[in-house]
Amino acid sequence: MDNLTRLLESASLLDAHEHFMSFCLLAAQRSKDPCTQVGACVVDRQGNLIGSGYNGMPRGCHDDEFPWGKRSEDPLENKHLYVCHAELNAIANTTGTMNDCVIYVTLFPCNECAKLIIQNGISEVVYLSDKHAHKKSTVAAKAMFDSAGVKYWQFKSKKKITVEFEDLQDRVAPRIVL
Numbered sequence: 001m002d003n004l005t006r007l008l009e010s011a012s013l014l015d016a017h018e019h020f021m022s023f024c025l026l027a028a029q030r031s032k033d034p035c036t037q038v039g040a041c042v043v044d045r046q047g048n049l050i051g052s053g054y055n056g057m058p059r060g061c062h063d064d065e066f067p068w069g070k071r072s073e074d075p076l077e078n079k080h081l082y083v084c085h086a087e088l089n090a091i092a093n094t095t096g097t098m099n100d101c102v103i104y105v106t107l108f109p110c111n112e113c114a115k116l117i118i119q120n121g122i123s124e125v126v127y128l129s130d131k132h133a134h135k136k137s138t139v140a141a142k143a144m145f146d147s148a149g150v151k152y153w154q155f156k157s158k159k160k161i162t163v164e165f166e167d168l169q170d171r172v173a174p175r176i177v178l
């Protein structure tokens with residue numbers, strides 16, 4: 001049994017998968033993409049979160065100078081040529097080895113992110129939405145994961161979480177209501 005599984009079994013309010021996917025959803029909130037916000041984090045087998053990211057324009061590229069739309073006939077006027085995917089940012093923000101790590105992500109990775117995930121030695125992908133399952137980029141990503149032996153599975157939970165920030169000054173930790 002690895003440490004991540006042990007963490008899972010000793011879980012109290014949230015198990016490890018719920019914890020890290022919730023973190024991804026919070027990270028996704030930081031994205032300025034008006035249509036699709038994606039969050040991701042890299043977790044080692046000891047259960048440590050070692051990197052995280054969300055989809056956004058490359059560092060130093062000002063949001064107001066690049067488009068967030070996706071319907072223009074001119075690809076240069078659409079976001080897709082510019083935006084860094086959440087997985088890319090999570091990997092870029094991770095220091096140290098990602099060998100045998102798990103990546104949690106709110107949207108199934110595209111083919112380009114799949115290559116990055118494989119090349120960095122990440123061995124497991126936990127995703128929430130598969131809304132692009134029909135796209136060739138997702139089909140290609142799954143084919144590469146299958147071939148490279150990267151496990152992937154869809155996170156499912158019926159829990160609802162509310163974070164209450166009010167009256168925090170008298171509390172040791174923010175209250176999380178499940």
Ligand SMILES: O=c1ccn([C@H]2C[C@H](O)[C@@H](COP(=O)(O)O)O2)c(=O)[nH]1
Nearest residue numbers: 033035036038055083085086109110
């Ligand atoms: O694996 C992925 C796929 C996409 N993204 C980001 C890139 C864009 O900002 C949106 C996708 O735009 P759509 O509105 O769905 O066309 O999501 C990502 O971070 N990771």
